[in-house]
Amino acid sequence: MNKRLGTSLLVIAVIALCSVAASAQKDKHSSKAKVVDSGTFGVYMGGRRVASETFTIRQTPESSVTTSQFKSADGHAAQESVLTLGPVGELRRYEWKELNPGKGQTVLEPQDEFLIERVKGSDNKSSEQPYLMPHTTMVLDDYFFSHRQILAWRYLAAGCKPKAGESGCPMAKAQFGIIVPRQRVSSMVSVEYMGREKTNVRGVERELNRINMSSDMGGDWALWFDDKHMLVRILIAGDNTEVLRD
16 A cells, blocks of 8 residues: 555644644634534444444634543433643643433643643542643543544644645654553553555445554554545454544
């Protein structure tokens, strides 16, 4: 597979990540948020839909805000989250709430040069978990697939540096520090652009851009993106789980 990424696709990824200074300067007097992406991911196990994540990613010159709601198909589990990033992708605040069956809450935010997680359980007992990690650490929480899309955008924006006279650029594997707030752990994720390939999406063969993500905690994930760098499909190896954009 060709592992060179076109410059035009890189530009789209950078814009989505809110790292284009010229755009922010142009809109600095406007407080209206721009919707970068929104939709629903369906989660399938053995071909049966078991859950959904509905999300919206909004951008202003000062921040990017991703709101997500996760619900199981049987209604027994429901939770929501709000991820707020600064203009260069630094963590401003992450909030998670369990709506069903419990009422747990989590807030992750910077404290001095590190990060701290404040947790309140359904029994109202509170605790704190510090992380000796920089503010640019990415949140990759359980069940929120929109977080994977944002990580992919960061990888594309940071890793592709076109050379003069070339139409694309090679993408090398990169590692990113992450925090999984629901598990109260930190880890590293490897991300690699695999090139374009044909894959089956809801019975239709499509040619998409593939990115692999792997970690000791989450195993191996294959993600496919369209030419606007919107996440279309995820396949979780060894877990019989597929995620599809509605």
